[in-house]
Amino acid sequence: MxxxxxxxxxxxxxxxxxxxxxxxxxxxxxxxxxxxxxxxxxxxxxxxxxxxxxxxxxxxxxxxxxxxxxxxxxxxxxxxxxxxxxxxxxxxxxxxxxxxxxxxxxxxxxxxxxxxxxxxxxxxxxxxxxxxxxxxxxxxxxxxxxxDHVTTKFAADDIMAQGWRKAVIIAPNNAFGQGVIEQFTKHFKAAGGQVLASIAYPEGQTTYRRELQQLAQAKPDVFVYSAYSREGAVINREASELGLNETPWYGYLLSMSTADSDPKTKQGQYGLEVNYxxxxxxxxxxxxxxxxxxxxxxxxxxxxxxxxxxxxxxxxxxxxxxxxxxxxxxxxxxxxxxxxxxxxxxxxxxxxxxxxxxxxxxxxxxxxxx
Known part of the structure; x- marks a missing residue:
């Protein structure tokens, strides 16, 4: 689709x-x-x-x-x-x-x-x-x-329903991404989950390997991420190369985050979308x-x-x-x-x-x- x-x-x-x-x-x-x-x-x-x-x-x-x-x-x-x-x-x-x-x-x-x-x-x-x-x-x-205050609550409740209780989150270092991190952390904690680590990533980088490795050290149940399509492609490719996609991934606005990603690197991801x-x-x-x-x-x-x-x-x-x-x-x-x-x-x-x-x-x- x-x-x-x-x-x-x-x-x-x-x-x-x-x-x-x-x-x-x-x-x-x-x-x-x-x-x-x-x-x-x-x-x-x-x-x-x-x-x-x-x-x-x-x-x-x-x-x-x-x-x-x-x-x-x-x-x-x-x-x-x-x-x-x-x-x-x-x-x-x-x-x-x-x-x-x-x-x-x-x-x-x-x-x-x-x-x-x-x-x-x-x-x-x-x-x-x-x-x-x-x-x-x-x-x-x-x-x-x-x-965001509505969307992140939906995401938090959806993730909890999958049985994932320990999350890390990465999103762009701008007004959108900062809002997602703040509001998701608030709602996920209120629902009984833990946010073990969060990173607001710099836009336009050619690699996010360091940020991904830092998040992986927290040993989460789920990686939560939101990324613009080209940066999402880099994140998904490097996560696959690092073996991090063996842990579940949840995309906040999934079509945006995966639009430019290779099908193999995004296979099996969960996420939410605004109704289209x-x-x-x-x-x-x-x-x-x-x-x-x-x-x-x-x-x-x-x-x-x-x-x-x-x-x-x-x-x-x-x-x-x-x-x-x-x-x-x-x-x-x-x-x-x-x-x-x-x-x-x-x-x-x-x-x-x-x-x-x-x-x-x-x-x-x-x-x-x-």
Whole structure:
């Protein structure tokens, strides 16, 4: 179901997107923005996020667009780094003057984007990041995915249910990874487990052998990890070389952590995923397979799909591209919006409070339900 993805060039991505708009209508399009990682450590995820954006945009325009005009999503590459992600958001605001921006993927990139957009009184839709710090961004920020305090409790309970009581954990040394380590440790201890050691790993290294050996010295029942796809491939390869995969491994956001990993090095891993398809998502799933000739490559394309669709619905409901009006419309829609990923409801802080999760494992190189 979910496997590695070929890198898509930014030029090709924009050509595919723009082709939809030119044929939609002669009218000036209504533009919104998106900042996603089309290069860097999470390029695999970003390319799949782009697919969700493409399908949603095509569907919106096939039904008349927004405010009687075609919808255009201006996609910018974050490069997977905070400075370039922030530059991309600035460009969308100062050059393109968009009222709303979708993005990014990593919490370390999403946070500065969100802070900037809120300061500029634009709407920010978070389609993937889970750091608890997102809750504090303020008016104008909306999260379409559950945050770490919910996800880590699910993971802790799932691991305890497997009979694993002594864990070690490794995650990126950024806002996302630090939140995962902190919240998982809290919930696992509360459930009766022990976290014997934890490491926040430096991003972008070519080896994590030292970190893995350090964790192995604690003699855990289970290795818990979360990693961006390219770094996950290094971690899984070196864990296999060190013989550490003889101990169970549990991936926090398993498709992200294993997307670029060799099937042999990730075989048998357990983990969780955000639900990638809801009760009403069958039509989207069919459209994805028809357009790209394969099943979902990651779990994240549906969240950018939902982001574009709910943004378009909010603009139409507002009857305006004014950010304040769009924000008010999003709050109304967020009382019960049926998306491809399930029902989306927002709490008082505009965070998704109805996030479903899936228990997954890797079998013959593919992620399957267990």
């Amino acid at each position: 979910i496997s590695s993805i070929k890198k898509i060039s930014f030029t090709l991505a924009m050509t595919l997107l723009c082709g939809t708009y030119v044929s939609s209508a002669q009218a000036e399009p209504v533009s919104i923005g998106a900042v996603i990682p089309l290069s860097g450590a999470s390029a695999t995820i970003g390319a799949d996020q782009l697919r969700g954006i493409e399908i949603a945009t095509e569907e919106v325009n096939a039904k008349g667009g927004v405010l009687g005009q075609p919808l255009k999503v201006i996609v910018e590459d974050s490069g997977g780094r905070p400075p370039s992600a922030l530059d991309a958001a600035r460009k969308l605001v100062t050059v393109n003057n968009v009222p709303l921006v979708i993005g990014e993927y990593s919490s370390g990139n999403t946070l500065p984007i969100g802070q900037y957009l809120v300061q500029q009184k634009r709407i920010h839709l978070n389609p993937a990041s889970t750091s608890g710090l997102l809750r504090d961004l303020g008016e104008g920020h909306f999260s379409l995915v559950g945050l 398809i809801g009760p009403n998502g069958g039509a989207y799933q069919d459209a994805y397979k028809k357009k790209y000739g394969e099943d979902f490559r990651t779990t994240w394309n549906g969240y950018t799909y939902d982001a574009v669709k709910i943004a378009a619905a909010a603009i139409n409901k507002a009857g305006s591209t004014d950010p304040a009006a769009i924000g008010a419309a999003l709050k109304e829609l967020g009382k019960g919006y049926e998306g491809a990923t399930g029902q989306i409801t927002f709490d008082a802080n505009r965070m998704r409070d109805s996030q479903p999760y899936l228990k997954m494992k890797v079998d013959n190189g593919k992620l399957v339900l267990r």
